[in-house]
Amino acid sequence: MITPTRLVFLDRDTLADSVALKPLPFAHQLQVYDRTRPEQVSERIAAADIVISNKVALRREHLQQAPNLKLIALAATGSDNVDLTAAREYGVTVSNIRNYAINSVPEHVFALIFALRRNITAYRQSVQQGRWQQADQFCYFDYPIRDLAGSTLGLIGSGSLGQAVARLGRALGMKVIFAQRRGQSGTNDDPDRLPFEQVLEQADVLSLHCPLTPDTQNLLGLEQFQRMAARRPLLINTARGGLIDNQALEQALRKGWLGGAGIDVCTPEPPPADHILMRLLDLPNYILTPHIAWASEQAMQTLADQLIDNIVAFQGGSPRNVL
Known part of the structure; x- marks a missing residue:
């Protein structure tokens, strides 16, 4: 039997x-x-x-x-x-x-990018609050709207998801650059693969697609956000919450070092009500989704x-x- x-x-x-x-x-x-x-x-x-x-x-x-x-x-x-x-x-x-999730995650990434780049959430909230009627004309310009075409998409992680996001970015007219591992020195034959710090400084949108390891824990902290301050990029994280120092993220958003952030992951999940990522929800240029980028x-x-x-x-x- x-x-x-x-x-x-x-x-x-x-x-x-x-x-x-x-x-x-x-x-x-x-x-x-x-x-x-x-x-x-x-x-x-x-x-x-x-x-x-x-x-x-x-x-x-x-x-x-x-x-x-x-x-x-x-x-x-x-x-x-x-x-x-x-x-x-x-x-x-x-x-x-x-x-x-070769389609689901990249599409969610760009859903966050579009929402932030065009301030969709901020405009929706302002319409709910009666701002359109107060404007007394057909439109108003309280929040900046910027095209993606011609901007630079920086990617940390070049696996299947990173490559899929890159393809969508190029289709939208974005320049795509990939980051080398942090601390990696030397040159390579790929002109689109740059040292980690250069990607931070050149990206208009930075999207994370690397695993969480001891080497990538708190990959983005205060020093890295300060490098981004001149360009004020959007930050997108659909990978793992531990890649970002959340205290530093809050400072970067409130000081204007980032143009906005779209976050789909955190530690722990679900976050307690007083979690720092929950406290940031008052910001119009911040979106938190409940780890559903993968879930089409x-x-x-x-x-x-x-x-x-x-x-x-x-x-x-x-x-x-x-x-």
Whole structure:
């Protein structure tokens, strides 16, 4: 008799109800939890062969108590919620999702850029407050509106998402430049890849598309924002909250070193009501969205399909997207 593979999905609520999971073509038992609190992790994965997690943290102490665990199938690209070192020590394969939001994230990036560059939010709020009637003419010019064509788009991160954002920028007539790793010296053959500091100084819009690592923690702080002050760029972050020193971001916005900021990620998520990123919501040139750049209906279904494909490939002896 074939023993069914035991799977546990720890946080199904991180995908919309409209997203369907393809059936698994092997004998299995699937336990689905909408959400899992940290203190529930060990018990829920104790007997599992495969664990599916989007954002639930899986640390060494959890893996120690899951002797049957063979695969952690991440329902996301980022893996900072998994102790990869411990997983390797315990012989647990970790797979992730790749290139699923290749349209969703870049489109959200430009939604934020357009809204900020044309002051859409500020104008909408002023219309709600009766300013149009006070103007006593067909329009008014309380907030600056600037075209994107001819401006410079600086990108930190040149993976699939960074490249997709670059393509949209070029289609809009923007000059695109990529940043080298911070601290990297020397020249390269790509004229569009410049030293990190030069990109900060030359960009009219700066968009982040790099992973959060010890090297990129607080990548943008007070010193970096001061470098940007002369050009007053827009800052867009759809990557990870820890890339930005939020205290420095507040100072940069309130002092006018930035022309505006569109933020889709923070630490922790959700932020408490008194979080600094929540306190900035009084500013007309600041937009905070709840980590939904990735979450178009098409992207979520692509993610779910790839998640099942990763599990099936592992079961078939050919694991894919292994970290």
